[in-house]
Amino acid sequence: MEERDLATAASVENERPTTLRNRDFLLLWVGQLVSQLGDRVHAIALMWWVLEKTGSATLMGTVLIFGTVPSILIAPLAGGYVDRWNRKAIIVLADLFRGAVVLAIAALAIRGTLEVWQILLATALMSVVSVFFGPAVQATIPNLVRRTEITRANSLSQMFTQGTGIVGPALGGVLVVALGVGGVFLLNGVSYIVSGISEAFIRVPPTAAAAGERRHILVDLVRGFTFVRRRPAVFGILKTAAVINFFTAPFAILIPLVVHDLLGRGAESLGFLMTSFSVGFLLASALLAAIRERKRKHPLIILGVGLAGACLVAMGLVMNFASYVILMASLGALLGIANICIMVHFQMVVPDEVRGRVFGFMTTLSGGLQPIAFGIVGLLADAVPVQAIFVVSGAVLVAGGIYLRAVPWMKSV
Secondary structure (H helix, E strand, O other): OHHHHHHHHHHHHHHOOOHHHOHHHHHHHHHHHHHHHHHHHHHHHHHHHHHHHHOOHHHHHHHHHHOOHHHHHHHHHHHHHHHHOOHHHHHHHHHHHHHHHHHHHHHHHHHOOOOHHHHHHHHHHHHHHHHHHHHHHHHHHHHHOOHHHHHHHHHHHHHHHHHHHHHHHHHHHHHHHHHHHHHHHHHHHHHHHHHHHHHOOOOOOOOHHHHOOOOOHHHHHHHHHHHHHOOHHHHHHHHHHHHHHHHHOHHHHHHHHHHHHHOOOOHHHHHHHHHHHHHHHHHHHHHHHHOOOOOOOHHHHHHHHHHHHHHHHHHHHOOOHHHHHHHHHHHHHHHHHHHHHHHHHHHHHOOHHHHHHHHHHHHHHHHOOHHHHHHHHHHHHOOOOHHHHHHHHHHHHHHHHHHHHHOHHHHHO
16 A cells, blocks of 8 residues: 555656746746845845944844744744645745735835834744745645755755845845835835735645644644654754854844945945855855756765855955955855755655654754844944954854764765
8 A cells, every 4th residue: 555655656746847847836936036036125125224223233133033033933833834734825825924014114114103123023023924934835845846856946946046136135235225225125025925926826735744634733743853853864954054054143244244334335235245145055056956966965065064164264354345255155155055955855854744844843943043143243243353253153164064074974964
């Protein structure tokens, strides 16, 4: 019986179109492309609004904490519901809700009544909704494409998404000057609505958990955690992602400070630097999409982590705009390689019926240290040179890459 089920699943999978001809994958990609472009523009406007209104790195860190803590706290629970509910409905409703929140903020900004507490509230609400959206998308991709094309699908998704990072930040810097923060928020709200409409036409197969026996949500969570804990490679990669996130978190706070205070440049330059990062990520995604599927991903993850640390160290030692453009592009490429390989590993080894929970745990474990990093870096940036923070963060990642080369479980990735 089990062999027949496996054969049937394999037959259905082989009937799926190749990635670039796959209607459902392309609809998911289009929705992501539109909303991600809005996000890139929105991020520049948000950072610039906080910086000009308060001039405080601590408050900028606080905004980022509000954007991460809610998702980290409820991610495992959200992952459990992603395995129970209709994933397509989660994806569509999440985008529509986020669009409504951003449009409300846009209205306040255009009227000139937008306050910090409103930004914090909106950021927290979007964080809660996003923690359902992210695992739903990542858990859905393997259901839409052939198993042999999971790496290509993730690479293409990241390649085009990061393509918005090339246009978005630079466009955001220009639009902040031309339209003001309210106009930029308005564009982002509309992009979410368009994304939700596009995703409404995706055909997503029901999950095994959704179609089968319904257990108590806490039982499902325990089983999901047990699955992760009993697999050293899965648990080890989650911890690796946590370290990467912790020591790359300073970018969201430090790069605007470097541009504004140390380089004496405007929002356009901030957008250009963020664009450089996305160019590097895009090139890495294109490379992984083009090359033949690799069974072993661990050499690429180790290389990405170690060399990303070296880029951070260099960013603390060199303080000119041209060097930062090159280093940001290099950093984007290296982190892109590591992140895509980590994501593909999870999608290939985790069964569909627990995939949402595992991605929920990934959000919690990999991002759990990030709010602490935002708080620490926000305080440090007001007290010590930002160059020192870059050097220390980079040195730790270099050491982490060396450590990953030595641990036994890494070779099974």
